[in-house]
Amino acid sequence: MQAWQPTTSHQARQARAELLRTIREFFYSRDVMEVDTPLLSHGTVTDEHLDAFETQFNFANSGEPTTLYLQTSPEYAMKRLLCAQSGSIYQLCKAFRHEGEGRWHNPEFTMLEWYRLGFDHFALMDEVDALLMATLNTSPSDKLTYQNAFITYLDIDPLNTSDEALLKAMELHNIDIHQPQMLSFDSKLQLLFSYCIEPQIGMKKPCFVYDFPASQAALAKISPRDSRVAERFEVYFKGAELANGFNELSAFEEQRIRFEKDNQKRQSAGLATKPLDEHFLNALEAGLPDCAGVALGIDRLLMLKINATHIKDVINFPVSRA
Template sequence: MTEASPWWTPHVHADRRPRLLLRNRITAATREWFDRRDFVEVEAAALQISPGNETHLSAFATEAILPDGERKPLYLHTSPEFACKKLIAAGEQRIFSFGAVYRNRERGPLHHPEFRMLEWYRVGETYDRLMDDCAALLTLAAEKAGARRFTFRGREADPFAEPERLTVADAFLRYADIDLLATVAADGTTDRDALHAALVETGLRTAPDDSWTDLFSRVMVEKIEPVLGAGRATILYEYPVSEAALARPSPRDPRVAERFELYCCGVELANAFGELTDPVEQRRRFEADMEEKQRIYGERYPIDEDFLRALAIMPETSGVALGFDRLVMLAAGAQKLDDILWTPVA
């Protein structure tokens, strides 16, 4: 088998260049979009005490060597979220971050160890407003690309159509015939055995050591995510509180949280929260996630105590993180992230 030429080979770069220039146009248009709405662009330091405390996020670890020779562990951030929320606690009202983030154990057509994340926050506004923002950015990317449709792996979506809004519970009923909320108590605790029985009844595979979260994820991956964003984008919202580590509970139903994800052509593009501002509850969730991380991966990350202190004075805020490279990939008609990155990691 002939080895593929590297991206820096002149003829390969010539083929890639039109998509890379499109990336630049979408980048410039996105910054202009936020500027017109009185957002301030901020720069979050990549080196952090904690890379985040979600169970399945893996970070790149490094260390600082201080002038006296002391070594201090640090991590490349998996998101600018902690830094952005500290800025909100400091008094910023509308901010966006548009920079590189780093995630280990991730490589494939839709994953790259270093990628561009677009993250923005609105103080005093509901997360429904962020749904409107996401729809507008889909349209903006399509306009800059001159694309009437987005396509990926045989799936199509109209980026100009109003996204469908679908609750997670309704998605489980529609695509898996499972009453998800029947397995979630009013205080947010989950019934693993009840969800396991529902999966068995629908013919989905299970394992004896599956947790409720494992079972939830299996339904999402096998039954729901592949069909989301077909014809038009889908906003999947109201996740169970156990699956929304940084989101506040919904005032409508305490079993679910103010979290949504944006999907287009079966591709997850964005993850948003009505932000949790209770530092005691946030610590409890972080510690529970780190216990689960220890169980699965044999490691845990430190908790950023400054972040929890900032959370205590942070006003009500809604925030969203969007995978900018995936958006460009769809707009450009590419089939993998490497095709729209100027310098992919080897």
């Protein structure tokens, strides 16, 4: 007989409700407005490392069947609101990523995303730190650059190294991947980071890693201080990658070029290309105010709050029981 019961305890469900209330109070006290955006969209992410769920909609106004995508994050729609003069905003919503189940991941999960007008990524890191102190009672965080993280833990300068050096490091650290020479330069960096650096940072207090390589900019601005890096950060705590934030790119031409390059990478990797979100690009053309934004995983945050060992302990019905 198929199990019908939730995988959470009543105490975990109470902890989720308390966490959501704390988050809403945090943003209310800072005059950041809560918003709501669609989960289904005509466009989707082009990132080669992300895949969205898709479905066919047979009742469009055009009379023709159309493909819609479940959103991997509310980012594009929220930025359309920013372009429409919404002011600083946040959202608590479901997000979907077509990836395997695991300790830290369920294909359907809860995300907190927010955007702060007039902030750069340094100011936003401080606010994320304040939220973690409010929700997890953490100590003030550590901060280090992506470059210094690699130099400290791997004795490699990621901004001035070669494919051969990365392959040697992967071999030295027993990262056993089929045909590693076929991986892109950034994929090699990501593997080394996840296997060799992540387990050594953020164990006692959160650790912010910032100034990622420009090739991993995603939707972040390139640093005016060093064109080799992007104004992007990630947050790690007790083995979890909690958040990913940017000083947001506002140049629509550059954003379109990045999306098109993503699709070229997808083609090279044998993956299907994805439709660009033209509504988002048109909004950028109208003008995105200077802002910084970040996405944070609520389920992972709750796992840390109640010392859960698996994401199923904080999601009532994970995909295996949905």
